[in-house]
Amino acid sequence: MFRALHAEVLKLKASPMLWISAVGISFAPFLNAIVCATTASRGTPWTWERFTEQNVNLIALLLGTMLFGLLACYVFGREFVEGTAKHVFTLPLTRTAMVLAKFAVLFVWSMALGVVAFASSLPLGWIAGLGRLSTTVAAKALSDHLYVAILVYLAMPLTSLVALVGRGYLPPMVFAAFATLAGVVAMNSSKYVFIVPWSIPGAMVFGVKRGLVRWGNPLVVLALTFIAGVMLNIVYVETAQVDT
Amino acid sequence: MHGAGSTIICTNGLTKVFGRHKAVDGLNLRLRKGEIYGFLGRNGAGKTTTIRMMLGLVRPTEGHVEIMGERVKPGGTRTLRHLGTLVETPGFYPNLSVYDNLEVQRRLMGLKRPAAIDEAIELTGLGRERGRKAGTLSTGTRQRLGLARALLHKPEILVLDEPTNGLDPAGIKEVRLLLRRLVDETGTTIFMSSHILTEVEQLVTRLGIISRGRLLEEIDYEELRARSRAYLELQVSDTGAAVRILGERFRVRDLTVQEDGKIRVFECLDRAGEVNTALVSSEIMVSRLVFNEESLEDHFMKLTQEDYHVQSASRRGP
Numbered sequence: 001m002f003r004a005l006h007a008e009v010l011k012l013k014a015s016p017m018l019w020i021s022a023v024g025i026s027f028a029p030f031l032n033a034i035v036c037a038t039t040a041s042r043g044t045p046w047t048w049e050r051f052t053e054q055n056v057n058l059i060a061l062l063l064g065t066m067l068f069g070l071l072a073c074y075v076f077g078r079e080f081v082e083g084t085a086k087h088v089f090t091l092p093l094t095r096t097a098m099v100l101a102k103f104a105v106l107f108v109w110s111m112a113l114g115v116v117a118f119a120s121s122l123p124l125g126w127i128a129g130l131g132r133l134s135t136t137v138a139a140k141a142l143s144d145h146l147y148v149a150i151l152v153y154l155a156m157p158l159t160s161l162v163a164l165v166g167r168g169y170l171p172p173m174v175f176a177a178f179a180t181l182a183g184v185v186a187m188n189s190s191k192y193v194f195i196v197p198w199s200i201p202g203a204m205v206f207g208v209k210r211g212l213v214r215w216g217n218p219l220v221v222l223a224l225t226f227i228a229g230v231m232l233n234i235v236y237v238e239t240a241q242v243d244t
Numbered sequence: 245m246h247g248a249g250s251t252i253i254c255t256n257g258l259t260k261v262f263g264r265h266k267a268v269d270g271l272n273l274r275l276r277k278g279e280i281y282g283f284l285g286r287n288g289a290g291k292t293t294t295i296r297m298m299l300g301l302v303r304p305t306e307g308h309v310e311i312m313g314e315r316v317k318p319g320g321t322r323t324l325r326h327l328g329t330l331v332e333t334p335g336f337y338p339n340l341s342v343y344d345n346l347e348v349q350r351r352l353m354g355l356k357r358p359a360a361i362d363e364a365i366e367l368t369g370l371g372r373e374r375g376r377k378a379g380t381l382s383t384g385t386r387q388r389l390g391l392a393r394a395l396l397h398k399p400e401i402l403v404l405d406e407p408t409n410g411l412d413p414a415g416i417k418e419v420r421l422l423l424r425r426l427v428d429e430t431g432t433t434i435f436m437s438s439h440i441l442t443e444v445e446q447l448v449t450r451l452g453i454i455s456r457g458r459l460l461e462e463i464d465y466e467e468l469r470a471r472s473r474a475y476l477e478l479q480v481s482d483t484g485a486a487v488r489i490l491g492e493r494f495r496v497r498d499l500t501v502q503e504d505g506k507i508r509v510f511e512c513l514d515r516a517g518e519v520n521t522a523l524v525s526s527e528i529m530v531s532r533l534v535f536n537e538e539s540l541e542d543h544f545m546k547l548t549q550e551d552y553h554v555q556s557a558s559r560r561g562p
Binding site: 003004006007010011013014015016078082083084085086087088089090091092093094095237238239240241242243 | 331338
């Protein structure tokens with residue numbers, strides 16, 4: 001497992017996806033900074049708390065599923081797209097270890113993007129005129145960004161499964177777009193939140209706060225989705241044939 | 245223990261069916277330790293599917309593969325530690341350099357020595373490309389990198405699918421010498437598929453010829469050479485008349501007429517002068533008369549064409 005993890009980390013060296021994902025996640029604070037500056041000019045200035053909350057909502061509801069889905073399809077789909085599957089599957093390393101290593105890398109990458117989203121919000125918030133940021137608010141903002149990154153990450157195994165089954169980038173990207181849309185639609189009804197995992201990050205950071213959703217149940221659904229998703233990924237890879 | 249000459253890879257009734265198409269049909273191969281096995285077949289004959297089943301990439305419909313006495317299973321890892329592989333055009337991580345691609349392999353194989361990478365680079369002549377990104381490499385250089393990756397952990401068995409694909413003549417020769425050296429110095433066993441007969445001819449110790457998924461022949465190369473038949477090849481102005489004269493005057497029965505009209509005579513080899521005189525005196529112009537030997541190419545073409553005719557006839561029915 002450690003060997004596979006080591007190799008997975010190296011595979012990302014000099015990858016343009018690192019920068020693309022960092023720029024992508026910074027889009028949330030960038031967009032909110034524009035809105036923040038616009039509303040401030042109309043006499044209703046935002047606070048750092050509001051700014052952070054809006055960033056987290058945007059990531060949870062829209063950006064996260066799409067962007068993290070892109071990472072999942074890159075990490076899992078590239079072995080087929082780049083033609084390396086027919087080689088790595090002939091190595092004396094269990095395929096389960098390879099899948100788990102990919103999920104571990106995806107987790108670290110997701111957390112790093114949470115940090116990048118927080119870090120990029122600092123200069124953007126300052127430029128938007130939010131003023132001084134206290135240590136307490138900054139710490140809360142960082143933990144909120146990491147929290148939403150974990151939530152979105154937990155919904156990713158289904159996208160990675162589509163990348164494996166679809167053996168390329170296009171099917172999981174289409175799926176990620178669908179998942180984003182389904183998540184947004186399901187968010188409007190607390191009844192459907194439980195059956196659409198991609199709506200749960202939004203429900204957790206948005207609905208719970210407003211009393212629309214109870215805290216415990218969606219998290220259980222999300223955890224079960226993750227566990228079942230990882231197992232499906234493992235079962236698929238363990239039995240997959242590389243015949244193209 | 246697997247001593248020299250012992251069977252190291254064997255396939256038993258190996259069959260693969262894709263939909264209605266039988267890609268591999270009851271294949272029984274034997275690869276012995278220390279040999280270079282050339283797996284010959286036309287494009288689409290079933291070579292790559294066979295290799296993929298050997299490596300556990302594709303599940304056989306029937307039969308099985310054994311490597312060093314252990315059965316190969318998709319997802320199984322026990323047998324794979326002995327192998328170095330190159331399957332068709334090798335894939336690499338395009339964002340990584342030649343060196344880093346090999347570093348990924350080193351880590352996945354759990355090799356302790358970083359020097360193994362330098363050794364593989366030197367062995368395959370990739371010194372100048374070590375810092376270049378894999379995505380920018382030419383087909384030939386990618387093939388070398390594929391070989392370097394396969395050789396990195398100094399495997400006991402190399403399974404190579406068309407290893408000289410995309411290489412120029414000099415590159416093909418280098419690979420041939422490299423593989424020969426590996427066998428001579430380290431006793432590596434090599435199973436290589438190819439459709440380029442001249443490449444195989446100069447390297448292998450044993451041959452398997454596959455056509456339409458079936459193994460037509462498995463033979464030691466030395467035996468094939470000993471069996472190769474000498475013949476007189478004639479190019480004449482009137483093939484039909486020449487064949488008649490050969491039959492009537494020289495009692496020749498063993499001859500073939502090639503598609504291009506050339507006649508191959510397998511008898512009366514010591515009477516080439518008389519044959520020439522007889523044809524010329526019958527006003528048949530002889531534009532070519534050479535003494536030749538049946539090459540591997542001839543043998544291969546004969547076998548696969550016979551197979552084609554047999555298959556076509558069996559499809560047409562009685």
